[in-house]
Amino acid sequence: MKQKIEELLEQLGTFLSGHRYAELSAVLRTLEPADIALIFEEVGISDVVVLFRLLPKDLAAEAFVELETDRQQMLIRAFSDAELREIMEELYMDDTVDLIEEMPANVVKRIISNVSEEERGVINTILRFPSDSAGSIMTTEFVSLRRHMTAEEALAHIRRTGYDKETIYTCYVIDGNRHLEGVLTVRDLLLCGAGATVETIMNEQVIRCFTADDKREVARTLDKYDFLALPVVDSENRLVGIVTVDDAIDVLTDEATEDMEKMAKIVPMEKDYMHTTVFETWKQRIPWLLLLMISATFTGKIITAAEEALSAYVVLTAFIPMLMDTGGNAGGQVSVTVIRGLSLGEISFSDWLRVLLKEIGVSVFCGLTLAVVNFVKLIFIDRVSMQIAFVVCITLLITVLVAKVVGCLLPIGAKRLGFDPAVMASPFITTIVDALALLSYFRIAQILLHIG
Amino acid sequence: MKQKIEELLEQLGTFLSGHRYAELSAVLRTLEPADIALIFEEVGISDVVVLFRLLPKDLAAEAFVELETDRQQMLIRAFSDAELREIMEELYMDDTVDLIEEMPANVVKRIISNVSEEERGVINTILRFPSDSAGSIMTTEFVSLRRHMTAEEALAHIRRTGYDKETIYTCYVIDGNRHLEGVLTVRDLLLCGAGATVETIMNEQVIRCFTADDKREVARTLDKYDFLALPVVDSENRLVGIVTVDDAIDVLTDEATEDMEKMAKIVPMEKDYMHTTVFETWKQRIPWLLLLMISATFTGKIITAAEEALSAYVVLTAFIPMLMDTGGNAGGQVSVTVIRGLSLGEISFSDWLRVLLKEIGVSVFCGLTLAVVNFVKLIFIDRVSMQIAFVVCITLLITVLVAKVVGCLLPIGAKRLGFDPAVMASPFITTIVDALALLSYFRIAQILLHIG
Numbered sequence: 037m038k039q040k041i042e043e044l045l046e047q048l049g050t051f052l053s054g055h056r057y058a059e060l061s062a063v064l065r066t067l068e069p070a071d072i073a074l075i076f077e078e079v080g081i082s083d084v085v086v087l088f089r090l091l092p093k094d095l096a097a098e099a100f101v102e103l104e105t106d107r108q109q110m111l112i113r114a115f116s117d118a119e120l121r122e123i124m125e126e127l128y129m130d131d132t133v134d135l136i137e138e139m140p141a142n143v144v145k146r147i148i149s150n151v152s153e154e155e156r157g158v159i160n161t162i163l164r165f166p167s168d169s170a171g172s173i174m175t176t177e178f179v180s181l182r183r184h185m186t187a188e189e190a191l192a193h194i195r196r197t198g199y200d201k202e203t204i205y206t207c208y209v210i211d212g213n214r215h216l217e218g219v220l221t222v223r224d225l226l227l228c229g230a231g232a233t234v235e236t237i238m239n240e241q242v243i244r245c246f247t248a249d250d251k252r253e254v255a256r257t258l259d260k261y262d263f264l265a266l267p268v269v270d271s272e273n274r275l276v277g278i279v280t281v282d283d284a285i286d287v288l289t290d291e292a293t294e295d296m297e298k299m300a301k302i303v304p305m306e307k308d309y310m311h312t313t314v315f316e317t318w319k320q321r322i323p324w325l326l327l328l329m330i331s332a333t334f335t336g337k338i339i340t341a342a343e344e345a346l347s348a349y350v351v352l353t354a355f356i357p358m359l360m361d362t363g364g365n366a367g368g369q370v371s372v373t374v375i376r377g378l379s380l381g382e383i384s385f386s387d388w389l390r391v392l393l394k395e396i397g398v399s400v401f402c403g404l405t406l407a408v409v410n411f412v413k414l415i416f417i418d419r420v421s422m423q424i425a426f427v428v429c430i431t432l433l434i435t436v437l438v439a440k441v442v443g444c445l446l447p448i449g450a451k452r453l454g455f456d457p458a459v460m461a462s463p464f465i466t467t468i469v470d471a472l473a474l475l476s477y478f479r480i481a482q483i484l485l486h487i488g
Numbered sequence: 489m490k491q492k493i494e495e496l497l498e499q500l501g502t503f504l505s506g507h508r509y510a511e512l513s514a515v516l517r518t519l520e521p522a523d524i525a526l527i528f529e530e531v532g533i534s535d536v537v538v539l540f541r542l543l544p545k546d547l548a549a550e551a552f553v554e555l556e557t558d559r560q561q562m563l564i565r566a567f568s569d570a571e572l573r574e575i576m577e578e579l580y581m582d583d584t585v586d587l588i589e590e591m592p593a594n595v596v597k598r599i600i601s602n603v604s605e606e607e608r609g610v611i612n613t614i615l616r617f618p619s620d621s622a623g624s625i626m627t628t629e630f631v632s633l634r635r636h637m638t639a640e641e642a643l644a645h646i647r648r649t650g651y652d653k654e655t656i657y658t659c660y661v662i663d664g665n666r667h668l669e670g671v672l673t674v675r676d677l678l679l680c681g682a683g684a685t686v687e688t689i690m691n692e693q694v695i696r697c698f699t700a701d702d703k704r705e706v707a708r709t710l711d712k713y714d715f716l717a718l719p720v721v722d723s724e725n726r727l728v729g730i731v732t733v734d735d736a737i738d739v740l741t742d743e744a745t746e747d748m749e750k751m752a753k754i755v756p757m758e759k760d761y762m763h764t765t766v767f768e769t770w771k772q773r774i775p776w777l778l779l780l781m782i783s784a785t786f787t788g789k790i791i792t793a794a795e796e797a798l799s800a801y802v803v804l805t806a807f808i809p810m811l812m813d814t815g816g817n818a819g820g821q822v823s824v825t826v827i828r829g830l831s832l833g834e835i836s837f838s839d840w841l842r843v844l845l846k847e848i849g850v851s852v853f854c855g856l857t858l859a860v861v862n863f864v865k866l867i868f869i870d871r872v873s874m875q876i877a878f879v880v881c882i883t884l885l886i887t888v889l890v891a892k893v894v895g896c897l898l899p900i901g902a903k904r905l906g907f908d909p910a911v912m913a914s915p916f917i918t919t920i921v922d923a924l925a926l927l928s929y930f931r932i933a934q935i936l937l938h939i940g
Contacts, residue, residue: 066691066692066693067693068693068695068713069713070712070713070714191678194678195678195679198675198678198679199679204675204678204679205657205674205675222657222674222678223650223656223657226643226646226647226650226656226674227647227650227651227656239518240518241518241519241520243520259734259737259738259741260522261520261521261522262522262734264716264733281716281733281737282711282714284737285711285733285736285737285740286711288737288740288741289711289740289744289832292741292744292745292748293744293828293832295748296744296747296748296751296824296828297824297825297828299748299751299752299824300751300820300821300823300824300825301817301820301821302821302824302825308829308832308834309825309826309829309834309835310829310834310835310839310842314846314849314850314853315853317846317850318850318853318854318857321818321821321850321854322853322854322857322858324817325814325817325818325821325854325857325858325888326857326858326861328813328814328817329810329813329814329858329861329862329884330861330865332809332810332813332814333810333865333870335809335810335813336806336807336809336810337806339805339806339808339809340803340805340806343802346802346805347799347802350795350798350799351792353791353792353798353805353808354788354789354791354792355788356791356808356809357784357787357788357791357808357812357922357926358781358784358785358787358788360809360812360813361780361781361784361787361812361918361919361922362777362780362781362784364816364918365753365776365777365780366773366777368752368753369752369753369754369773369777371752372748372749372751372752372754373749373752373754373761374761376745376748376749377760377761377762380741380745380760382760382761382762383761383762387762390762394766394769397766398766398769398770398773401766401767401770401774402770402773402774402777405770405774405777405778406774406777406778406781409778409781409782410781413782413785418785432781436777466813466816467813470809470813474809
């Protein structure tokens with residue numbers, strides 16, 4: 037694809053410099069919106085404006101949606117009011133709202149003054165939903181049918197009104213008060229027998245979501261049922277919008293990325309890495325680095341307190357990194373598994389005991405394996421004394437057990453208390469496990485080596 | 489939803505014990521396949537068989553696909569050959585292949601003997617594709633049209649043949665030799681003017697993929713273009729199948745989960761957490777724990793070698809955990825960002841210098857912030873000497889810089905060399921950064937504190 041884009045850029049460049057606009061337009065028309073956007077990211081802004089004007093309106097709008105925010109802003113500034121109005125007419129409501137959310141105030145003002153009054157009302161409604169709600173990602177352009185229509189009438193209705201709709205494949209049946217009564221698909225309409233009516237084909241058990249529902253839950257529901265769209269209703273079951281599968285994919289992808297960032301002690305951000313400044317990246321990373329640097333003081337204090345043991349057996353210091361790393365790794369393995377399981381809905385709070393018991397089982401096996409291998413290594417390679425080997429290996433066992441137990445209980449507990457498991461659990465597990473591992477280490481050393 | 493399932497289970501239980509099969513069937517028919525599967529996971533196997541037989545064939549097949557492997561296996565064992573044949577007829581080819589891949593040999597044998605000879609050929613073809621290829625997740629049930637058809641004829645063709653197809657919304661235009669010539673949607677067919685033909689509506693610039701393409705690339709292409717399906721062609725551009733958006737979502741979700749597991753030093757596995765045994769979980773986790781335990785020996789050796797410095801300034805030991813943790817955290821932040829960026833296609837190899845320069849910038853800012861805060865803390869709270877504070881803070885600066893540089897170069901380099909960045913980078917960063925941090929620490933201590 038990258039290859040293809042480069043060839044296209046060259047070709048378009050030739051046409052542009054030769055003012056061969058008919059040929060330019062012909063080439064652009066054959067492209068997908070996402071590819072046009074890639075091209076627009078690569079050429080100068082004055083060329084973008086020229087190329088943009090050569091596109092058919094609907095394709096122009098679709099390509100516009102795919103552009104990065106800064107390009108969108110430049111284009112809007114270059115547009116005349118008439119051009120802006122044309123593009124805004126073509127945009128789906130969810131894309132319009134996304135755009136408004138990302139633009140600076142003066143651009144928003146121009147956008148708002150170039151949409152119809154009706155649209156302005158809808159935009160204001162959607163903007164009022166919290167940014168992680170179903171309401172914030174829904175679009176209001178859907179096909180609505182009435183129950184008394186025949187399949188033929190319904191298809192005719194779709195043909196007449198479908199042009200503006202984000203999807204025509206899933207249609208919703210509403211009554212005179214916009215209450216959601218049923219759902220059916222174009223597939224049902226095409227494949228049903230002659231004489232069928234909307235009422236006889238539609239499914240009345242509509243899987244729906246509410247405007248205030250978490251958008252991630254909504255995306256997972258769409259995924260679970262393999263739907264192309266999910267209806268969004270208000271508290272009185274009035275249909276107010278739909279969430280389409282392409283937006284659900286974006287929500288799921290963003291959620292996974294955010295979870296990874298939180299696990300890696302990064303403060304998530306909307307922009308992707310290549311578009312953030314050094315300062316923004318610093319802001320994402322410094323909070324946890326600072327906090328965890330400070331909290332590592334406790335671990336330091338534990339070591340200072342054990343000075344006596346350490347000066348008697350300096351060799352004990354050499355195993356501190358191994359114990360801390362193994363604890364961190366063992367804890368991270370569980371917490372990541374559990375956090376992802378909670379995100380995907382595979383694990384819920386009621387599973388906590390099953391998870392705990394399983395983790396205790398796993399940690400016994402993992403701990404024993406590590407302890408035995410390490411014991412052999414300590415005796416035959418490092419040639420330390422039997423007592424030292426015992427101290428290290430028993431600590432290893434305890435560390436793995438503690439790490440696995442903390443690693444599973446912390447995220448489940450955080451979720452239960454309404455906190456984000458990824459934020460609350462990942463960063464603290466290392467600190468807690470480090471501290472407990474070192475405390476055990478020095479305590480066991482005291483006992484087995486008869487110090488103090 | 490969980491609430492609803494529990495109510496349903498109670499209701500179904502009452503009907504079952506009262507042998508009220510008509511009512512049972514009526515309730516089941518209103519449910520989505522995914523919910524029927526949830527119910528089937530909760531009731532005893534003999535009840536599942538009874539309930540299953542009450543479902544219309546198509547719904548039964550769709551619910552069957554959603555079941556966990558062990559339930560599927562039990563059901564197949566309970567089926568008569570005739571029942572099995574009916575279900576297999578209803579399954580889409582990609583689901584049949586998934587099923588065969590997960591069943592034990594004797595069950596596979598029974599399945600194979602209950603599909604038509606034609607299907608057997610297709611199954612064998614799909615099974616031959618590597619498990620991470622587009623070929624392995626494609627289905628062969630798609631709508632194909634000819635270019636000379638009118639829109640009306642095309643719709644009639646879809647009505648006639650659509651029942652068996654996984655999606656009817658995206659249709660592919662092929663010639664007499666099955667070469668892919670164009671693509672169009674049911675939306676195009678419904679919304680086009682009278683007299684249009686397939687040839688005039690179709691888009692000839694078909695975005696396609698090859699059977700051998702990586703399934704993750706294919707899923708991302710579908711996502712990028714917001715398609716509902718992507719055609720899969722062989723090396724001679726013959727259309728052999730399609731990948732649908734629901735399968736693409738599963739691929740993207742699994743990829744994110746796998747990346748998280750690899751970052752957390754877990755060997756990924758197909759089964760989800762709640763369905764793995766303790767032994768299986770142990771097998772996923774022990775390899776990296778063992779390897780990293782052994783590799784932490786190097787860090788231990790560095791400490792042992794610095795015995796002289798440590799015994800002269802015991803206080804230096806107290807800062808080892810903080811330096812190691814900060815290095816690990818700083819490195820993890822970059823590597824996770826870069827690995828995810830590589831996965832999503834936001835970062836490519838050619839960006840390596842931009843990424844490196846940015847990370848050097850970020851690490852200077854992060855390092856300075858941490859060093860200054862820590863310096864103040866060391867002097868005013870821990871009350872260590874000025875020299876010790878300098879040793880710790882300079883090491884901190886170097887550690888953050890090293891961590892950020894290693895954390896970005898290792899994944900990009902791994903990707904370039906054809907390795908999996910998540911597997912190759914995450915586990916080793918800590919070990920490398922730990923070692924370099926401690927080496928700098930003791931070297932700087934030697935110089936500033938005039939040891940040895």
